[in-house]
Amino acid sequence: MKRISVDIGGTFTDCFFVWDEQYVEAKALTTHHNLALGFNEALDLACSRAGLDRATVLSGVDSVRYATTLGTNALIERKGPKVAAIVTHGFEDTIPLSRGRGYGEGLDQSLQQNLPAAERPEPIVPRRLIRSVKERVNSAGEIVARLDPDDVRQVLRELVDAGAEAIVVSLVNATENPAHELAIQEIFLDEFPAHELGATPILLGHQVSGRKGEYVRSTSTIIDGFLHEIMFHALSQLSNNLRGSGYDKPMLVIHNSGGMAQMNSTDALQTIHSGPIAGVGAAEHLSGETGLGHVISTDMGGTSFDIGLVPEGGVKHYDFLPTIDRWLVSVPMVHLDTLGAGGGSIASYDRIHHSIKIGPESAGSNPGPACYDRGGLRPTVTDADLLLGYLDPDNYANGYIKLNPRRARFAMEEALCDPLDLDVLDVARSIKDGVDEQMAIGIGKELRVRGYLPEDFTMLAYGGNGPLHACGIARHAGISRVLAPPFSSVFSACGAGNMKQLHFHERGVHVTLYNATTRRLYDDYAEFNAVVEELESAGREDLIRQGFTADQVRYRLELDMRYGNQLLTQAVTVEDLDRVRGVGDVLHIIKKFGDVYSHRFGASSAAPEAGIRCNTIRVAAYVAGDVVEFASLDSGGPRTVPEPVSRREVVFIGIEGHIDTPVYDETALEPDRVIPGPAIVTTQNTTFLVEPGWRLEPTQQGAVWFLTD
Structure with missing residues (x-):
């Protein structure tokens, strides 16, 4: 098996590279202006670790799999074409009314409880770009009122004259009989052929979603139309980059349904949250192969904290009417709960409560946390981790990024120490403990609302920051077994490599x-x-x-x-x-x-x-296809404590002052070792923080157990 799997997140681009029996992981900063640049950098690093060059690899691999958050970011930023909608006559206000609930969907629970103060989201299709055609199909699929072609032509001309760059057609009961939607598409292509108008997409509701419900089918098609051009150009750019480097096979795109397909068989809507969902797929595969039982997967990257649920037996939970951004849609999507809590989450002063607010705003990869020394001026979770002594300034991300503690200290003093009248370490403690508690609350709510107890689950901690915060999150959540899975820093990219x-x-x-x-x-x-x-x-x-x-x-x-x-x-x-x-x-x-x-x-x-x-x-x-084989998580026999490579003064939550803490490198993560807390293990792609009262027990393929003493 020879395969490249890539997960492009808001901060880092993760690459998992398989070459026969060799598994290689690599990371690079995400280049938002051109995603191919970050991809190339991560791939080049993986190739160098494998002793190969990029041209040899791309000409020899069987597939390149790609997961991205580009669609999610485009929705948040509202960067997209002008979308128009055609609906059945009499249903012109279905989309704007949004079932009378549009002002609450997509908001967290606290904001939903204050609906009088809630604001409706900025519409993707403004009311002036919604037109109706005279037609009607009943619930049995029988045509009650036939479509008038002249009426359709007039509506299409009005929308094109109004500047529509994408057209969505969503008619009543089209799932039972799509004849009228198909007829509108045929008239549009006849009236405005591609060689005259250009590649203006026209999307039909029944093709995007086959379920009943005019509103959710319409919003699904609208989001698909809004993201269509953005995803087409971005994925085409990446595809052309691959082709220029010698890769001549179709590029595969990860879907939020838990599968993947070629680019020409992928709707833009299917790419939303595809990266984190690949991580849930990897958790399911790991659970099935190793008999972990109930698993809660947690992916803490630079921008977000994603929670997935895999009960024993490997059955994933699906959302069949998920909310994307502020819109209810009708697509089967693997259930995922996303919190705005990652290494790059910005810590700000909450004037009302005289406290620290963490996230959901993120520093991203550009400029990044203040300690990256790339122009960031606001303190983040990573800045707090650095000042508490958890991160090595000269060996962060395998030395790829040099951290500047003075920048982190300055940002924290300016934004938080002065208004809170606290010293830097107290503020850093509050940030670390606060973000851990915030993530633990999310885990507890996710489990209990589905009838599960946290203590019955093994927590998978992965992503670049997962092993760093694993003990703190588990302590707050009441979980005593945490596993940093194999290839934990790029586990979602690894999951993309296992997709069907x-x-x-x-x-x-x-x-x-x-x-x-x-x-x-x-x-x-x-x-x-x-x-x-x-x-x-x-x-x-x-x-x-x-x-x-x-x-x-x-x-x-x-x-x-x-x-x-x-x-x-x-x-x-x-x-x-x-x-x-x-x-x-x-x-x-x-x-x-x-x-x-x-x-x-x-x-x-x-x-x-x-x-x-x-x-x-x-x-x-x-x-079905070949998958990455995970090794056993059991490693019997006696364990020994390795010798540390250095020691460092570290601050831990709940303990006054600094603690002289042993620091290990990745050679300490052999299956016959045990590392009692407190301790720090720094590897090429992540940092393992072992808090007091915990111990680290490595197993095969770099998987590591965090267990309470």
Whole structure:
């Protein structure tokens, strides 16, 4: 296996490089003006560590996988084309009204509780660029009012004259019958051919989302249209960069559904949060191979802290109506909770509470934390870590970045010490403890809202800052087992290397598996199987277009189910069925749903007497491939304490004064060693902080256990 996997974050670009049996990790600062430059720098570093040159590697690898936060950043900054929307006549205000909830979606809980003070997000499609066409399709897919081509031409001309750079079409009940959306697309291409108007994209709602619900399907298509041009040019730039360096295969893009595809089979919407979700995929793979049990994955990078949940058995949680930025969308996305807490998170003075506020604003890679000495003037979490003695100024990121403690001290004094009337170390302590507590609260909330207890989980701490803050986060969260996984500093990039080429296709349905009123089981098997066959066919065509044969494609059936009229919908994976052929299969699905529901909410919570419904049928079409093999996490036998390479005065939370602390290098992370706290281990790509009361037990492939004494 020869493979390059890249995760481009807000601060660092992570590279995981596989060359036969050799695994190499490397990092470089993200170059936001041209992502290819940061990619090249990280790849060159990985190649040099492997003793190879870039041209040899790119001409020899089987694939390059790419995950990015570019789409997320573009939404935050509102940098994109002018998008227009075409809707069914009478539904012109569906998008602006946003179900009457648009002012609250995407806000944290504290802001949602103060809705009178909440502000609606700046619309991506302003009201003046929303037009309607006279047409109507009913809920059964029957055409009630036919589309008028002349009306469509007039609407298209008005939008083009108004400066529309992307056009979104989202008509009522188009998922049941897309004929009118397809007709509008045909008229547009006839009226404004590409050689006259240029490459103005027109996106159809039923192609972006197959589920019912006009509003969420419209917002999904609008975001896709808004990001389309940005992602196309950025990914094309990277693709051209690869091609110019000798790579002649299609570039693969990681999807937030937990899979990947070639660029020509990727919607811009599918790239949102793709990097952190690759980390959740790696956690799932590690858990399955090593029998870790319940796992909570935590990725602490320079900009954010991402929390993913992998219960025992490797079943990921999905969001089927996730919120992206401030918009509710309708795409199946691996569940991820993101906090604005990373190494670059800015610490500021909160005048109201006379305290320190950490994040969500980040210093990013440019200018970066004050200690980077690149023009940053505001204190960050990394500045606090440096002043507390956790980081080596001359050996940060393998010496790639030289840290300046005086800059960190100056920034902290100016912004925080004076208004709080505290010395620098007290402020640094507050920042370190505050950010650890903030992340622990996020973990606790994520687990308890889904019916789990933190003490039942192993915490995976990865990302550039994960092992540095692991003990502090676990202490606040009540977790006693923490694992820094193999290749922890680039674990999300490693996860990208394990992804399958996969496509989800779904369709909203009204299937009553058990009718509580008539006490009858569902028996229209042909209707159900026809939908499954249609979705399998769409997924098969996607993968055949990418060079696979039909017999290589595998399928996984998933159903969104609920009891009666409950709002809560539970996804159920039915891997042992591909069709419903009789009463026994219906009962099997019902039992599967009951088991999943009871496991999550308790045995007494199931309510089959209310009826059982299926709202969505989803098929995952995928092709399995080679994956990175993780070594065992068990290492029996006696352990010895290694000799430190130096000692350093370090400040720990809850302990007065400085502590003379042993410092180790990566040679101390051998499987037969144990490192009691307090201690610091500095490696090429990250720093392990062992707080008092903890010990470090290394295993294979650089994986390290943090355990309480």
